[in-house]
Amino acid sequence: MTDTPAIPLNDGNSIPQLGFGVWRLEESDAPRVVGAAIDAGYRHIDTAQGYSNEGGVGEAIRQSSVGRDELFITSKLRNDHQGYDSALRSLDESLQRLKLDHLDLFLIHWPAPKHDRYAETWAAFVEAQKQGKVKSIGVSNFLPEHIQRIVDETGVTPAINQLELHPAYQQRDIREFHRDRDIQIECYSPLGGQDTGLFENEAIVEIAKRHGKTPAQVIIRWHIQQNLIVLPKSSKPERAAENFDVWDFVLSADEVNQIDRMDREDGKTLPTPEDNNQLF
Template sequence: MPRLGFGVWRLPDQDAPEVVGAAIKAGYRHIDTAQGYDNEEGVGRAVREAEVSREELFITSKERTRDQGYDSTFRSLEGSLQRLGLDYLDLFLIHWPVPEHDRYAETWRALVELRAQGRVRSIGVSNFLPTHFDRLIGETGVVPAVNQVELHPRYQQRDLRDWHAAHGIVTESYSPLGGEGAAVLRDPVVTDIAARLGRTPAQVVIRWHLQQDLVVLPKTANPARVAENLAVWDFTLSPEDMTRLQSLDRPDGKTLPQPEEMNTLF
């Protein structure tokens, strides 16, 4: 899985072919969508029209919460593949645990079977906590490859990341630039480091993720920033820079609901 991907949350389906196409042209090889984003058709068109082979691309989608359940998950994946126009997904995730509805464990069993069938190459989850993992692993013996969670300098989730590392789970950062409004990019610590290095605040924050071995999914609909956000491989943040950025962590830094609070079927 490429460590720097392109996120498409809130990207309108009609805009996806152009924006995702530009991302692939700029060099992105990892595209992250979801059934709940309602843009799989546009993403699929960009993938099919790309001037690179399907095998060069890593495509992720996530199951809608209302589709959770053993039998319904098989139908749900087929819907994604049909909308995307693909024969398989590189990664398929359970989007939220929605514990109130208690379907995530049987959904996980279905994902394990779909991986065995070759319909998906890898399986994981999003917004899960250790208590949810304990149940999945306890009932199936299969550890999710990935947990995709909100993670940025103001919400660093260090305890959860340590738990992932102890269990061989990849931590993938969504909303990596600070969520709605990207307030992190205006933080004086970030802007100071960016000015000194001659980089954009977004490049500094993306580099912060990469230097911690996180998989990072910045999202932008601005064509100029598509390539800009990818240009982060030719500089390094110093230990002092990393320490300053670590200091931005806040108990109230999360911008989206906590996993236990999200019980909406969408």
């Protein structure tokens, strides 16, 4: 088993580059599936209040032979808990469900700009970090204008922005903004989903054959070589283990360039930050 490289964050902490996502994982299945992922080598687990499985993730942590200090645990604030006081209460509730005394990373899940509570919510996150309830704080699905506002109002820059990012939707138009501010990008849905057809893409299939790997492993490796944090998910332990087995090969510059050229305007598969104002 190879240790996952750590990506430094702008607050002095670091995050394992390859994590395990648990979106759509049933609470009852989480102890088994997350436990198997930890056994396969994952040390970074990404959950959210909106996934309704924090309790199961916490159970997997308690059952694991891996110590808490070796694990990096993320959760995210659901939209209808935004606001200063409600965000602080909601973080405490997440910690109770997970049965942890702190999170390694807490994110605002969506800006939900229609409700205009994300800036005061960010101020609460800054306070929670000062209190030691969370080591690092960040955002998810934030556009540059959302980030600029919270930095202007608090003076604190997010450590992370978690975004949909994969070869069909590479977000290159905003990656420079993040790089200039030392905000790390964490990629959800990194394999693109069925609608993108990446697993059947002729170039990816050929690259996979060349390295004796699967298309999913090639796509994950592409993220890693671009210094992106990547969060594949799978409810099948054998697939999760396969997705972790990406440390014994390197894509050539030409192979990376082939995948770089797969970016397209219609590649996004999930809601945009402006559109998702749903309170959930």
